[in-house]
Amino acid sequence: MPRLSTSLVLLSLLLGFLLLGRAELTAAGPRRDFAGLYNAQRRLQLDTRREADSLHFYLLFPDGSVLQRQYPLRVAAWSGYDARRPLWQDTVRHLSRRIRPVGAAAWVEFSLPAATLTPGQVLSLTCGPVDEADSGAGAWLTITPERLGRTFLLTDSVGDPLLRRAVRVGAQVRVDSYGPELPVLARLYSTAGFSAALPPMTDLATQPAAPRTLGLVDSLFFRAGQELRLRRPGLYALRVGANLRPLPLLVEDNEFPELKTADDLIQPLIYLTTSAERKKLYNAPNPKQAVDAFWLAVANNNQTMARQLIRTYYGRVAEANQLFSAHKAGWRTDRGLLYIVLGPPEAVYRTATEERWVYRDTGRGNATYTFRPKPSTFAPEHYELVRRPEYELLWYAAVEQWRKGLTAPTGR
Numbered sequence: 001m002p003r004l005s006t007s008l009v010l011l012s013l014l015l016g017f018l019l020l021g022r023a024e025l026t027a028a029g030p031r032r033d034f035a036g037l038y039n040a041q042r043r044l045q046l047d048t049r050r051e052a053d054s055l056h057f058y059l060l061f062p063d064g065s066v067l068q069r070q071y072p073l074r075v076a077a078w079s080g081y082d083a084r085r086p087l088w089q090d091t092v093r094h095l096s097r098r099i100r101p102v103g104a105a106a107w108v109e110f111s112l113p114a115a116t117l118t119p120g121q122v123l124s125l126t127c128g129p130v131d132e133a134d135s136g137a138g139a140w141l142t143i144t145p146e147r148l149g150r151t152f153l154l155t156d157s158v159g160d161p162l163l164r165r166a167v168r169v170g171a172q173v174r175v176d177s178y179g180p181e182l183p184v185l186a187r188l189y190s191t192a193g194f195s196a197a198l199p200p201m202t203d204l205a206t207q208p209a210a211p212r213t214l215g216l217v218d219s220l221f222f223r224a225g226q227e228l229r230l231r232r233p234g235l236y237a238l239r240v241g242a243n244l245r246p247l248p249l250l251v252e253d254n255e256f257p258e259l260k261t262a263d264d265l266i267q268p269l270i271y272l273t274t275s276a277e278r279k280k281l282y283n284a285p286n287p288k289q290a291v292d293a294f295w296l297a298v299a300n301n302n303q304t305m306a307r308q309l310i311r312t313y314y315g316r317v318a319e320a321n322q323l324f325s326a327h328k329a330g331w332r333t334d335r336g337l338l339y340i341v342l343g344p345p346e347a348v349y350r351t352a353t354e355e356r357w358v359y360r361d362t363g364r365g366n367a368t369y370t371f372r373p374k375p376s377t378f379a380p381e382h383y384e385l386v387r388r389p390e391y392e393l394l395w396y397a398a399v400e401q402w403r404k405g406l407t408a409p410t411g412r
Contacts, residue, residue, distance in 0.1 A: 159176070
């Protein structure tokens, strides 16, 4: 009997350790969902500029009515994206006085003492119920030494912060500097070498190495506050004053981020078609009509379905351009690849070292894709997909849905 009791005690202890370990793993797992950051119509956009001993924030709400619901604008600092408790939190005083409506949208400006911000911290900004302040909703911003020291920002032709890193040819921009009007050197580089993202199961070791340098096309000199009209497409690097890190700005032809020309419509089909099919589209007497015929054939001559497929596919391409454009158009990036073919992720979990996109009920179970940050001079927020051979069946199944006229799940 004593032996049995001892065995039961040992078994209980073992089970207890196992359960404790499981609980710790569960507790350590991600709980904050950042999928809302990839809703192109609802996401908050922001930029900052150092002004004396403060960091000034420019925040754009696409739906300005959110600010009329009497919720405070909450700001919280976290040690990381997966932190459980904020380091500090506060609300923006006199919010109603800081709102500037622009159509359905609204701007909010406020400042924080720079001394309260430390590189490596992550700020969240939310305007809604209390539980949103602890979720992945709202805007999130990593504090870096560059951001704390940058005394300028890009503005559009009417003086509003640009809030994006891609514009159309002919756009007018300014470097708005706090303090002296600094000299600006703009270098224009060719983007011809930037290709579309490779499928998620590709073995990158078998691929040719990407060029290490970009071809310099031109250099322009002007001063902060002076209007710059961007007349040529390419990647501009704006070096302001003595700052070592330039501001990147992608300039695209046509109706970017929308797609209008035949080339615009054919190029993103690289994710669904063979090279022979695309060559046939390019060489058609009327390439735009050929694209329509391609989608009509996919829809089995159902015009309503073909229109829906076109709206969905190219709508996602345009949204990917809004969300992910940096050194190249957003549809060409790894995140743009999944966003277009699989749809917006149903859940997104972030840490300092990775971002995971979750798709549920794919027909082959749940699928998780991992991205890791790979910042560069021209793309400080660039993420690269961790490619794995086991994605092959999932990928071909998703492509087959499109080729059969079945739109992939949209996510939430």
